[in-house]
Amino acid sequence: MKRALYLCLLLLGLQVQGERKSNLDNEQQQQKIPHSPEDHSHTEGENSAHVKIAPSNVDFAFRFYKQVREEAGNKNIFFSPLSISTAFAMLSLGARSNTLSQLHKGLAFNLTEMEEQEIHEGFQRVLQLLNDPHREVQLSMGNALFVDDRLKVLQKFSDDVTNFYYSEAISSNFQNSSKATKEINNYIETKTHGKIVDLLQSLGPGTVMVLVNYIFFKGYWETPFNELNTRDDDFWLNAKNSVKVKMMHQNKHFNIHRDEKFSCWVVEIPYKGNAVALFVLPDEGTMKQVEDALIKETVSNWMQSLEKRKIYLDLPKFSISAFYDIKSLLEKMGVTEVFSDQADLSGVAGKTGLTVSKAIHKAVVDVRENGTEAAAATVVELMLMSAGPASPPPLHIKFNRSFLMMIIDKTTLNILFMGKIVNPVAKED
Incomplete structure (x- = not known):
């Protein structure tokens, strides 16, 4: 009988409110993940674990973006690279x-630059x-492993997932597929x-394990946009066609380049x-040129070259979603064996012949006057075998x-979310 293993990865940010409210304390305590004050991260040095893996995570983010771009056509792009990296x-x-x-x-x-242990420590x-x-x-991230009674998970795998990823183990009966599906969906919800x-929607025949990872993100702009200044405006899809959007406006000093x-x-x-949101606006007709330039050195240069300057900023309110077949995209990036009958996942449950049969990712982002809401989900199924003179008015x-967006967590040096907004009012799923 074929056996399947699902991995489900979720990234989430709640809708931003006018006043900050913290009702997450209990949930964060339940995760039982040790932490240290945020400013400690600045004194850990370049050899700290999360700093070592950050360049690889950023590299993956841009490689994956370019693969998605090849198939996205003229659609919005949005995903969480940290979600996918963590799952795999x-x-x-x-x-x-x-x-x-x-x-x-x-x-x-690259294991010539770091040891495998350092990846997981990162x-x-x-x-x-x-x-x-x-x-x-407000950020929180956690994992859960739903395991069927029939599956004998190796102790080392169980220990490593618990030690490095703080996964909680939840016993499930996958022979009752509808009940197990409801249990997992309730947990995620x-x-x-x-x-x-x-x-x-359902679990595949013979499913014996489901791994859930979620991240919660709730960010408030340092200086919110005034809702009274939001107005209807045109957003150009191309040289001839436009759609009406709610355009937010600020007239203040921003870091720009x-x-x-x-x-x-x-x-x-x-x-x-x-944490910051980085918005990149290519000149008309230069989007591909900017996309091709997306590597960690380019973005690092942008971040280092930012200068504070007063500008007129217009930014649309938008709420978009995107859905991807991760299996197909990773295969085109050279990750093929894990999706084949040659997959060696014997470290999970011995020689049971697990293989990844499906991997999907869904992401949502909502940008508004007070801040940002973002969410993403990845499911992986495994089965058996120029500043001018000072006198002119501020730059507009x-x-x-079309523009690019990245949400960057400066503490962990990770890109939490990234994407391309082609049509702010499109409802894609």
Whole structure:
């Protein structure tokens, strides 16, 4: 009988409210993830675990973006690279031989530069930092492993998932598929505060394990947009066609950068706390050029070149979603064996012949006057075999055409979410 293993990864941010309310204390305590104050991260140095894995996670983010772009056509793009990296890093704990090597390479980890142990210690540290209750940006991340009584999970895999990823074990009866599906969906709905409902429609035949990972993000702009200044405006889909959007407006000092080489404006909008949103506006007709330039060195240069300057900023309110077949995308990125009959996942439950048969990802983002709401979900199923003179008025940067967006957590140095907004009012799923 075929056996299947699902991994489900969720990233979530709740709707931003006018006043900050913290009702997450109990949930964060339930996660039982050790943490240290946020500012400790600044003194850990370049050799700290999360700093070592950050370049690989950023590399993966941009590689994956470029793969998605090839198939997205003229649709919005939005996903959580940290979600996908974490899911497959966890899976790699049970991978062996060439399957493991392909996963490392696909996730942009070079074992000549760091040891395998350091990869998992890096994600362990990311979890600790994201779950720090002292942060002004509210973030929490956790994992759960739903295991059928029939599956004998190896003790080492169970210990490693618990140690590095703080996964809680939940016993389930997958022979009662509808009950198990409801149990998992209820867990996900609770952890995401009702933002992701009925993610799993059903469980495949022989499913014996489901792994759930979620991240909660709730960010408030350091300086909110005034709702009274939001007005209807045109957002141009191309040279001839436009749609009406609610355009937010601010007239203040922002960190900005003009990249003449790649013909784009970069605007950083800070959240309260140690996270920022980076908005990139290519000049007309230069989006592909900017996308091609997306590597960690380019973005690092943007971040280092930011200068505070007073501007007129127009940014649309938008709420978009996107859905991806991760299996197909990763196969095109060279991660093939884990999805085949040659997969070696013997570190999970011995020689049971598990293979990944399905991997999907869903992400949602909502940007408004007070801040940002973002959510994402990944499901993986495994089965058996230029500043001018000072005198002119402030520069006007108007995001009224396709632009890029990244939500960056400066504490862990990770890109939590990224995407391309082509049509702010499109309802894609």
